[in-house]
Amino acid sequence: MKTEELRYLQRLAELYPTIGKASTEIINLQSILNLPKGTEHFLSDIHGEYEAFSHVLRNGSGAVRKKIDDVFGHTLSNSDKRSLATLVYYPKEKIAYVKKKETDMENWYKITLYRLIELCKTTASKYTRSKVRKALPADYAYVIEELITEKAEVLDKEAYYDSIVDTIIDIGRAENFIIALAELIQRLVVDHLHVLGDIYDRGPGPHFIMDRLMDYHSLDIQWGNHDVVWMGAAVGQAACMATVIRNSIRYGNLDILEDGYGINMMPLAAFAMEVYGDDPCQVFEVHGNPSNYNALEKELSRKMHKAIAMIQFKLEGALAKEHPDFHMENRCVLEGIDPVEGTVRLPDGSVHELLDHNFPTIDWEHPYELTDGEKDVMERLTSAFRNCEKLQNHMQLLLDKGGLYKTYNGNLLFHGSIPLNEDGTFKEVQIYGETCKGKALYDKLEAYVRKAFFTVDEKEQKDSQDILWYIWAGPNSPLYGKDKMTTFERYFIADKETHREKKNAYYHLWENEEVVNRMLEEFGLDPENGHIINGHVPVHQLEGENPVKCGGKVIVIDGGFCEAYRNVTGIAGYTLIYSSYGLSLTAHEPFTSAEDAVATERDIVSNRVAVRYNPRRALVGDTDNGKALKERIQELKQLLEAYRKGVIKEKK
Incomplete structure (x- = not known):
């Protein structure tokens, strides 16, 4: 040996x-x-929509309802099955609702407990007793284990279980026990969660989503570009901070920063009122026009919006000049402004009239230099972001559970796209003088993300933090996947042709089987059985687009949680389930509220489509x-x- x-x-x-x-x-x-393989649940592009995310997590994208169908078949009516499913999703709320209508609660408790026990038995059967025991709620672990475990030595099993259930009801613990069983079923139905990026921005509750994920039993996260820009903000990268704040103001979500993370926006507000006090800032209207804002709040939001946007454009222009290898010259827009004519010459040479002509903070000799007031604002914000304990804990979760990609059970998971040339070969990208492509590009960029948080070398730290901004919006970033980000143009130029952002070749080559096979092989996967699963791009169902590409080898699961996308998608997006029986894609209707779900017993799973059935039920040994x-x-x-x-x- x-x-x-x-x-x-x-x-x-x-x-x-x-x-x-x-x-x-x-x-x-x-x-x-x-044992049968555990069920994997794939979500993507949650974009701060906590309530819809929470509901999909509770129902396992239809996995709970399927389990109810498996257990009760035709022995329960569809109405009873819907009622039971709603109880599993929202046990506390459902009990409160039932108590207002039900006259014989003792009988309801007994029927409900027996149904949940049967459901729990089947759900737990695919796991070892040890694993189930670890998932049991501490207060009721022993009793639940007794109820869901077959006891051959008990002769009169019916009397034995009846005695336990009757005692639970007699001592007034039925409601607590129902809640414990419902939450256990939620926990056991999904064995592992994959989040394919973009937890942050647009919606009002990304911090609540992160809190929920911190307590989740088993998960991995593939970073989206919106997540990475928040990671940049957390380490104090100025352009990333400005972007995060601008996005929060644009979508009426300053509460995320102020209440969710305790970051004080008063320095920015005071600066905005001082500099833009007489400026109506009309092109900086808050997106969606939040109904909870009064007239003064809307006016202040517009001024803050413009103040941070101008800071962002300055910081981006300076970064683009500092790092020419980023190939982000299109962000150098301020130098093209003619303040007398009220026009801007874009880096492509085209000239356009500006929708806003007031630029009091720009020194036309040095257009990318911050004023003293802007520097003071950014210094205060940098301190606030870096010293926010909750934000740093959430970023640590992204680092601990996350990465730019993951291979898992034969599937390649990532958020955006693999940079490709038009001929389908991997595009070579320069990262600080080193040429990378394919998997090596992902590995190099991920290493820089981690160094941004942990390296002690000042130059390496600065370069790594700047890469976070590049990953957010760079033309060859695998998380962005477009030739440019036209933020300035969307604010200041009416011509929509200037707003266009051309997608990477990946987005039309994903129907080419030879190219897809090459991508799977690049990441060490079998092209015959592997799949690429990614988000980032909403599927336009209204236009007849199919989320399944290349004969099932590529599956796009942009969750569509964000309301802003629904007018082009037609639905609230897709999620994916990978159980022992195969892969199934779930389409969702828009989520209204938990109250509506409880009262109407209406779910948001509208359709489940099999992507691939396993010829035999997959076992743990196959994973x-x-x-x-x-x-x-x-x-x-x-x-x-x-x-x-x-x-x-x-x-x-």
Whole structure:
């Protein structure tokens, strides 16, 4: 035996110090391999829509309802099934609603408890008893385990279970127990959650989403460009901070910064009133015109909006000049403004009339230089972002659970697009003098994201933080995937032709099987059985667009949670379920409210379409985790052999 092998087995022996314990673990792992694979749930582009996200998380994109159908078949009416599903999603709210209408609550408690127990038994059956035990709520763990475990030694099982249920009701714990069972079913229906980016921006509750994810039992996150710009803001990258603040103001969501993260916007407000006090700032109207804003708040929002937008344009122009290898010259727009004529010459040479002619903070000799007032605002904001404990904790979750891509159970997951040339080959991208493409580009950029948070070298830290801005909007960024971001043009130029952002070749080559196979192979996956799953681009169902590309090899699951997209998508987007039976795509209707869901028993899952059925039910042994378990079994067998040959001594 090689020295390295012996050393490894000696360390393994510390965990399994006897033949008996090593043997027991082999038997345990072998049994796990033959259980059905856990259900994976894929979400993308949540964009701060917490209530819709919470509902989809509760219903498992239809996984809960399917489990109810599996358990009760035709023994329950569709109405009863809907009622039971709603109870699982919103147990507290549903109980309160039922109590207003039901005259015999004791009978309702008993019927409901038995239904939930049956549902819980089936849901738990695909897991080991140890895993189920870890998921049980502490207060009722013993009782629930008794109720969902078959007891061969009990002769009169009906009387045994009746006694437990009757006691639960008699001592007034029925409601608490129903809530515990419902939450356990939610927990067990989905084994693992994949979030494919863009948790932040547009919607009002990204901080609530992050709080929920921090407590989620098993997940991974593929960063979206909106997430990365918030990561940049958290480390104090000025252009990223300005972008985050501008987006928050634009969509009427300053509460996220002020109440959600405790970041004081008063310095920006005071500066905006001082500089733009007489400026109506009409082109900076808050998107959606929030109904909870009064006239004065709307006016202040417009002025703050313009103030931070001008700061952003200055910072972006300076960065583009500092890093010519970013190829973001199109952000150098301020130098093209003619303040006398009221026009702007864009970097492409075209000249356009401006919708706003008032630029009191621009020094035309040095258009990208911040004024003293702007510098003071940004210094205060930098301190606030860097010292916000809650924001830093949320960013740490993105770092711990996240990355630019992930390969998982034969699928390639990422948010945006793989940069491609028009001929389908991987596009070469320069990152600080180093040429990267394909998987290497993702790995290089992800390394820079992490260095932005952790490196102690000042130059490396500055370069890494600037890369976060590049990932947000760069033409060759795999998370953005367009030739430019036309933010300035959308504010200041009426001609919509200047607003166009051309997509990367990926978005029309994803129907080319040869190109898709090459992408899967690049990331070490089998092109015959693998899939690319990504978000970022809303699927325009109204125009007949299909979220399934290339015969099922590419699946686009932009969640469509954001209300702003629905006039072009026609639905509230897609999510994906990968169970032991195969892959199924779920289309969603717009979510109204939890109250409406409880009262009308209306779900938002409108349609489920099979993308791929497995020829046989997939087992844990077929998954990546199964491969790891098989390797551990072989290592334990080697340990047994070492014990039996006397190479390693048992520690009894």
